[in-house]
Amino acid sequence: MNASSAHGPVPSPGGSPTGSCLAGTERPEVPRQAAASSGDGDRPMRPEGTPAVGDPLEQSDSAAAADAAAAEGLLRCWVRENNVRQPPDGVLRIALDATGVTLCVPVLHWSMTGWHRFGSVRLDGAAGDEPVDAVLLASLFGREASHLSGGRTGGGEGAALVARVADSVRRSADFLAARRAAPGPSAEGDLFLEAEQSLLLGHPVHPTPKSREGLSDAEAQAYSPELRGSFPLHWLAVDPAVLASDSAWYDSTATAAGRGGVPVPAATLAARLAGEQVAAALPESFVPLPLHPWQAREIRHRPQTQRLLDAGLLRDLGQAGDAWHPTSSVRTVHRPGAEAMLKLSLGLRITNSRRENLRKELLRGVEIQRLLRTGLSARWRAAHPGFDIVRDPAWLGVDDPSGGPVPGLDTVIRHNPFGPEDDAVCIAALTSPRPWPGLPRERLLPRLAVAVEALARSTHRPVAAVATEWFLRYLDRVVRPILWLDAHAGIALEAHQQNTLVLLDSHGWPCGGRYRDNQGYYFRTSRREEIQRRLPGAGAASDSFVADDVTDERFAYYLGINNVLGLIGAFGAQGLVGEPLLLAAFRQFLQTEASGPGGAPVSPLPERLLSEPTLRCKANLLTRLHGMDELVGPVDTQSVYVTVDNPLAP
Incomplete structure (x- = not known):
């Protein structure tokens, strides 16, 4: 993993390299139906279900x-x-x-x-x-x-x-x-x-997964992750009088390890990321603020921003510095080897929302970092050392002299825990079909199928058996830690397939996971006293407390339906293994999690998924037809939800 750390002396997320993170672990028991599947020649037989011709x-x-x-x-x-x-x-x-x-x-x-x-x-x-x-x-x-x-x-x-x-x-x-x-x-x-630039077709149950209103063809070449775009950032110089920022970033050093690391202000982080070219153009005492180039052009036409530019409180430095690469969300950018990623405001409508950062989301990212540093992270990592949150521990923005944030200028500084050899793949990219070298031009396969079939060949086992074991390892390394956080801390994660990363070892097996997104934290109202005892004031300014019934509904959709059931659907649609077998394996996992070892706290989600005949599910088509922006308004009114049958129900 990348040696830089925003967490003080706590080891960087992931610990050992992904290629060795399964060393010493036991293989999950594979149900007999999968283990008994037969093979054909040197390629294991795939279950029926996916058309091989005429797709x-x-x-x-x-x-x-x-x-x-x-x-x-x-x-x-x-x-x-x-x-x-x-x-x-x-x-x-x-x-x-x-x-x-x-x-x-x-x-x-x-x-x-x-x-x-x-x-x-x-x-x-x-x-x-x-x-x-x-x-x-x-x-x-x-x-x-x-x-x-x-x-x-x-x-x-x-x-x-x-x-x-x-x-x-x-x-x-x-x-x-x-x-x-x-x-x-x-x-x-x-x-x-x-992996971030491989998601070509997008959300499989969405009417407009790749729509990007307002992006010209020329801009798309530079700004699209699918086209492997890259670009220098646009920089503003911000007068300290209007700068807004916060940071819970800590640099780990040998001398400061006992004190929890050296705190680093957001302005210092921004300057480190900006580089020498921007530093040379920066007026004295001003702070560099990175913007997406598309956003920089767009905000110049906003009266509030123009007034600050005219007053000299903001100064336009233009595009400068090294190239950054858009990731699967388009607005978050990555530079290999950099200590941080940047989650930029971007006013394009992507899927259901205009992707400008909201101030409460920035506050929430720093708040989560502080909550985890109260000892919660140490407990969590002791129970599940292969899982962590990709932290958003610092941010910068601009406040108007008359009061309030200036929309469109807020930027998140996200810790980058990944080195060049760390194989971290969001589930959406893992399951999305794409072309592959060595295959016919028209052939599309998701990486999930490529990885499972390669494992089947290398282990001389049937594809269905390998697929089932892969799924069981995923439940253990990724889903179980998310349930632990809800059970032990009262924090549910909006862990849909775009926000959930699986770490793969050098063979392609799941060996850990990460969650990312400062929007998607649900603090249960029933756990308010406990959370605020851990971090006084938590959840107030960040607007993070959500009623338990809404939390249960959203958690069941994001982790249950979108993430795990969606993964089961991808296995089935590719003909890797039958869905009934994986649903049975998921039920067995949920039954274990619903009871908890030795009376330990449990998340309500497993029992809900096991017992409810129907579940509430986000309706992306109706949400779009109602003209709703999922970043606007209270959590319980941001999207249309419908009732669907629960395939896990008895």
């Missing part, structure tokens, strides 16, 4: 493949949000009363967890047997949703959905074409960056 995603035309991916995402949303059942004859028929037509879609794979695979959509009825592309499908679904809601959705938001679907399809086509032309690893040789 719509594997068309040689990248635009057609991108359109198929978008249509499939829209269909998954519609099926989930309208509780559509599996068709007995293998053809999904969706009658749309608002337009008087019926969609006919062949089902290639029906998933118990929602990761369905579909063939090409056809329009049946008065219009005849006509093909339907993703843009037309979005228009039809928008009209139907408006009809079903009595006009509460649709209208301008329906038109906006169509535009964003078109934008997402076009960008996905560009990403696929570029990666098909150069499927090999990037020149940087940084495994974390390689």
Whole structure:
């Protein structure tokens, strides 16, 4: 791991290199059904479930493949949000009363967890047997949703959905074409960056996973992780009179280890990251503030920012310094070897939100660092040494002289725990199909399938047995520590697939994990006294306390449905192992976690997932059609949630 540390004398997250982090651990027991699977020649037999021929995603035309991916995402949303059942004859028929037509879609794979695979959509009825592309499908679904809601959705938001679907399809086509032309690893040789820039198709149950309104084609080349973009940052010089900042960053040194490390102000960190070129242009006593170049151009047109520039309280230094690389979130940037990443404000609408940092999120990142340093991190790491939070321990922003933050200028300084050999992959990137060197141009595979099949070959074991063991190790190294934090500290993490990183050893087995995101912490109101006893005032200014019933609902969606059930769906959709087997393994894991060893505290989530016949699930299509921004307003009103069947229920 990277030797720099924001945590004082506590070892850097991850401890030993990922290649050796499984040394001395026992192999989880694999259920007999998987262990008994047979092989064929030197390649283990894969269970049936994924079509090997005629996959719509594997068309040689990248635009057609991108359109198929978008249509499939829209269909998954519609099926989930309208509780559509599996068709007995293998053809999904969706009658749309608002337009008087019926969609006919062949089902290639029906998933118990929602990761369905579909063939090409056809329009049946008065219009005849006509093909339907993703843009037309979005228009039809928008009209139907408006009809079903009595006009509460649709209208301008329906038109906006169509535009964003078109934008997402076009960008996905560009990403696929570029990666098909150069499927090999990037020149940087940084495994974390390689994984972050590999998420080509995005969220599998989202209508517009790659939409980026306001980004020109030229800008997309530099700012898109999928195109392996990179760019120098734009720098402002900030007068200390309007600077806002906080830091709980500590440099570890041998002399300061006994005192918990040397505190480092955010301004000092920013100067270290800026480098000599920016330092030479910096007016005396001013502090450097990094911005995304797109954001720097956009905020100049905001009156509040322009007044500060005119008054000389902000000075524009332009783009300067070394190149930084966008990660999978687009706005967080990484520079291999740097001690920190930067989570920049970016006013583009990406998926469901404009991605400008909110001041309460910055406060929350520093607060979490301080909470963990009260001894909670030491207890957590003693129980689960392979897991940690990627810390956001410092931030900078600008306050208006008349009071309040200046929107769009807040920047998070995120600790970078990853060295170039640390194989840390977010689950979304692990499960997203992409081209690979040595395979036919049109062939798409997720890294999950590549890793599991390589393990099966090297161990001479059936793919299903290896896939099941991989999943069991994931539950132990990643899910169990997240449940521990809820049980022992009353803090639930918004651990969806984008925010959850799995550390892979040199063979491809899960050996640890990380959580990232200063937005996604839920402090249970029932644990308020305990949390504030640990850190007085915690959760107040950061607006982090959430009612237990809302916490339970969100935790069940993010960790239960999106993360683990989504991972099960990816295994099934790739034909690596049947979903019923992994669901049984997940139930067994949850039963163990629901009881707890020796009366230890337990999270409510395992019992909820085991016993509830239905679960509440975020509805990305309806959220988009309601025009909701998921970063605005209280947690319980930021998104539309629907009730879905629980595949884990008895």
